[in-house]
Every structure is written in structure tokens, then in C-alpha cells.
Amino acid sequence: MSLEAKDLTFRYPRRSRGSVLEGVFLTVEPGERVGLSAPSGRGKTTLCKLLSGYERPDRGEVLLDGRPLSSYKGFCPVQMIWQHPETAVDPLLRLGETLYEAGPVEDRLLDALHIQPAWLERYPLELSGGELQRFCIARALREGVRYLLCDEITAMLDLITQAQIWDFLLEEARQRELGLVIVSHNTLLLERLCTRIHPLT
């Protein structure tokens, strides 16, 4: 019942300077909150992309419940949330369409994330980063999600929005036994949020 990274190695094509990741092992159990900390440029974002299937490793594999992640079709049970929410939503679509495009989202989530119904009619440009991030979280928390990879998701937000979002996410993860991988450069934040911290070497 776990998310496993086995011996992950990855290098970006056409870039000469070595691999971004070399032989990374990581196991995340349901209900666990794992913090990733490393100086910038050590492939934290790349690891998240590999774990959620955005990229494929050059060597090694990502397993969910012992099955390769790539064998899961449709909605991926491992979802990544990005640092810049404005790049993760289509600028030409109303947010309501973006939110529901892959399937239904529980109203309960919209309430808990303080997404106002009027926002569904807006375009991304008309909302702030914090408001857009709530949409990205809501659509990732559809039924069937098991793991959330949070890559600096509040780094660009103000402190109050940051506290609001984590307040919600921790509660949701506890109730639904979700596993979280949290990337942040803020060690105090990681200490506050995580059950364990995994240094990426």
C-alpha cells in the first residue's frame, strides 16, 4: 500500500552536466508526510515529477502498491501540485471548466478551501496565486487520489494563505489517509508539517 521510488536515475536530455538524480530510493506510506529538503538544483522538483509520472526515469522505477505507476490509466492516484498555480491552469478557460474537466469534485472540498462560487466564472488572470492554488488542490483531491506531491506550493503565497492551505491539507490528509511529499526550502515549515524529513543527497 505504499508509493515507492526504486533506484531512480534521471538526466535531462541534451544537458551535459551529469544526472539530476542518481539512484534515489524513497518509500512513502499512506498517512505519512515526508519532507524533502535539499539545496536548490538537487532535483527535488524532478523527483516529484518522476513520482507523479510527468517524467519517466532513465533507470529505476516508481511503484504504487507494487505495480508500476505507468500502468495506472486515466486519473493518476499520485498527483502533483505546482509551485506556480498560474502555469497549471489554462489561461483561456473559466476556472469552473478547469476544475471539473476531469470529473466531479466534491462540494465539500470547495467549501473547505473557501473557493467562492463566483470564482468558477472567472478566468485565471482575474484571481490571485493563492486563489488559483486552491483550485489546483481541489481538482487533485478527487476520489481515487492516494498521494499528493506538494512542490513548494505555498512558497509564492503570503503567510496567511500559506497557513490556511496547510491547515486544510493536513486535516484532509489525516481523514483520507493520504500520503504527502512536501518540498520546501523553509525548514521551519517542514518541521511543522512533516512526520519525517528525507534529505536528498
Added chain:
Amino acid sequence: MSRWNQRKRTLALLGCAALLLCAVTVAGLLFQPLAMETDFANKQLAPGPGHWFGTDWMGRDMLARTLTGLSLSIRIGLLTAVVSALLSVLLGVTAALGRRADAVISWCIDLFLGIPHILLVMLISLAFGRGFVGVVAGVSLSHWPSLARVIRGEVLQLRQTTYVRAAERLGVPRGRIIRRHMLPHLLPQFLTGLILQFPHAILHEASVTFLGFGLSPEQPAIGVILSESMRYLTTGKWWLALFPGLSLVLVVLLFAALGEGVRRLLHPASAHQ
């Protein structure tokens, strides 16, 4: 600040240009019989009150002939621009979505761009038996590559955007991604390409016809009119070429202004000026 903002002015300009072009098209259709009517009593008249654009060597009214020619040009332009723009989108999107298709289509684009346009139009037109069909086929089959290349590049970029990748991971079907995340983003390129294709198509239609590879000589097309006028220019019948030529330039400029206006309205960098 003036009372009319930039967008209103652009829209007004677009409206005027479109209206003028429609008027020319309709007038051309109405004047078609007059354009063919010969009157040997009044041949080779200089521009005057009865015939504003003068008459030709068979006494046909040049104003009617010019309007009919323009009308024909605009209709051919419209048809070829639509056909070639649709072709561009189809090929551009296909190329961007499959690696092998990309190799084939990119090769075709390079091939078509490598041959001089006018030569290509002539060859295709000949192959299709000249006439209306030949010209339309020639112009539309030769004008897709540049727009197709733009669209291919655009789709390749869109595929790498975080929101398209995220939609894939969220399980949105591929068809819906193309329909909702790609086509709307291609619309500005498509519309601008479509409208800017017009003047090209019209000019090429006129030139192949002028060279004798396009429409048949009895049709009052601008190319035919211009090529006939060449015989009389040396004897001082300047009006035979001047007015049809000038009005062709005017129509082309109108279309170019239309395209520029649409581009300005749709392009994010200038949309709010």
C-alpha cells in the same frame, strides 16, 4: 484621451474594411452581364462621365469589368484562404502530435517552401486543368506551409505547458485536451493567418491568370484584364491597366489592414491598449 478607445477604433476600421469588401463582391456579381456586353460604337473611350473607368477595345465598360474581376478575386481569395488555413491547422496539429507524422509533414513543408510560389501555383493549376478549379487548387495547395509550421510550433509548445501536462495526469481524455486546451489557443494564429492569406491568394490568382495559367481569357478576372491591357498600353490607353491595377492594390491593402486589426485585438501584448 479621445472619446473612442483603441479597441473601438480598430473595430470600426475592421467593420468598414469588411463592408467595403462585401460591397465590391456584391456589386461585381450585379455588374457581371454589363462586363461582358460589347459595344463597338464606344470602344477605347478615355475615362469620362458615361464610363468612369473608360472602355476597352470591344467597348466593354471598364468599371463593370474591374468590379466583376475584383469580385471574382475576392471569392477565390476567400475560398483558397479558408481551404489552405484549414489544411494548415490539420497538418500542423497532426505533425505536433506524432513523431513519424511530424517527420513526413515537416519534410513536405520544407519541400513546398523550397519551390518558388508562383512556379508551384502554375504547376498545380495546370495539373488540375486550369480554370477556376485549377486556380483554387493551385493557390490553396501552395499556401499552407508557413501557417502549418507556425501552428505546429504552437502545438508543440502547448503540449509542454504545465496545464496540458496536468490535465493529462488528471485523466482528461486526449480529444478533450486538443479541443479545449489547444484549439482555443490556436484561434488567434488561425484567424490572423486566414486573413493575411487573402492578399497573397488574390495576388497569386491575378499573377497566374496574367501569365495564362489560370482563369480562361473570356472571364473578366483582374489578371485577364491586366494581361489584355498590355497590348494597348503602348498606344496610350493608360486607363485599361491603371484603374484595375489600383483597385486590386486597394483590395489587398484592405485585407492586410483587416488582418493587422484582428491580430492587434487578439494578441495579448496589444489587446489592452
Added chain:
Amino acid sequence: MEPILDVEGLSISFRQYDRGAHQRTLPVIHDLSLSIAPGQVVAVVGSSGSGKSLLAHALLDILPANSAREGVIRYRGEPLTPARTAALRGTEIVLVPQGVTYLDPLMKVGPQICKGRREGRVREACRAVLARYGLPPDTEERYPFELSGGMARRVLISTAVMESPRLVIADEPTPGLDARAAGRILGHFRELADGGAGVLLITHDLELALTIADRVAVLYAGETVEEAAAADFTTPGGLRHPYTRALWAALPQNGFRPIPGSQPAPGEIPTGCRFAPRCPRCRGDCQETHPAYRSFRGGMVRCDFPGEVME
């Protein structure tokens, strides 16, 4: 001491098309005032989308064409006219932009720092600047894509300080950097201030700003709501505005307590105090009267009932 930069009542608004050809004006920054003395680092802290980058653009007169600017900006006592700004920017007033995308990707770093000049003196100065920021000499020969995030930031600073500026404007200089790299970059700004320049640090990261700033101006919904000395944050009861106190309390190490609601978007600004709908201490007339920005206990605050601590 005469302030190097003095901004008074700066407002920035945008003309936008809503639907069709109907235009509306969106106020983004409203009544912003601040001043920077030589040797000072003043941080402007606001959330993303609060229009804080526009402040930098307004100071450099590089706002987009569909925007309008009101208020007075004085540089060393004299108003900054467009002509004067054009003469000063890049030499006396410099911008350290957000990231590597502001560098020309097709030009090696060295020529960008030298701004195309080839004289030996300039080349030497360039090498000295690179060395000062701990960049190896071969950085000159690299292209921007070969730089790491931290190196790119240091290159951007190098580009800015080549001319020994009097006013440095830093727009979000740290995102994407880990704590150590960010600390090092901010340290360089502190050094510039200690060398006599004025530094305006525009950021969303209150915590990092506090590590080097002398004073902090807090933006809320396009307005400055408080200007406080850095020490006021750590002094109990030192803060003046309820929003600033809420920000401070939301830090992970200070309780991590959020208040509900979110900042109003431009165009939906309430008539009274802009913070009133979320304010724990909101009173009847806060909803109607818009508070003035006034000095209070050695700082500035935009609240009619400042400084009263709850509990």
C-alpha cells in the same frame, strides 16, 4: 539625512477591456508612500498579485502603455520626470529583476555585465565584480542557461552594481533559492546599503525581508497598511496594524494560525477599510470610512484603532 527616494501617494491603475469594447479602469496600487534614506534597506512586503512589481516598474518608468500613474516620486529631493528617469536608470537607479529570464539567452554573461563595452578598464571592473560575488572568472564565458538559480541571481546583481548605483531596486530576488543561498543573496543587498546606497527590496517573503531590512512596509490590497521598523516585529505589541499582526502569527514558528478570507481583488475593493471584512477587531464605522495613512508610535499605519493588542 535627505532621503534618496521619496514616494508620496503613488497610485497605479490599468485600463482594461471587459467585454467587447467597453473599458474599465482597475486600480492596482492606491496611495502608496514610502521613503528610503542612503544606507537603508526598506522592504515592501505583499502577497503575489498585490501589484508590488508594478512599484518597481513605476519607479523606472517602464509601466505598460495601458496604465496610468498618479502621485509624486522624488529622487534626491527632485521629482523624477520621464526624461530624468531615462537618464538615471541603469546608472544611478538600477533594477535587480526576478530571474534568469531577464538575461539575454543568446549573449554570454561577460558582455551583458559590461553592457557591450570592450575597454580593458570595464573588463577589469567586470572581473572584480564577479569575484566580489564569489563567481568564478569563467562565468564571463558562460551563457545564461548554464547558470544555476543562485549564480543567475548573483550575475543579475553584478550587472546592477557595475555602475555603483545610489538606489537599488530588487524585485523578488530570492524565490527558488534554498535558505542558505537566499541568505547569501540578501547579504549582498545589505552590503550595498552599508556602502551608502538605498535599497528597495520588493518581496512576498516577510521572514527573509526581516533578516536584512531596516524598515518594512506591508501592502494589503494595493495599499500600504503599515510601515514598521524591523525590530517592531519581534517586540511584543510593537506592531500597529491587525493585518501585520495576523501575518506574523501565521509564520510556522509563531503559531501557524490563519485568519479566514482572502485579499479583495482590484475592482472589488470595499469602500471602508480594505481589511475590515477580515479584521478581528473591526468596528461599525470601519466598514464605511477609509482610514488615512498616518504616523503612529514611530511608524506609519492605516488603521483608526492601531496598536491595540487582543487578549
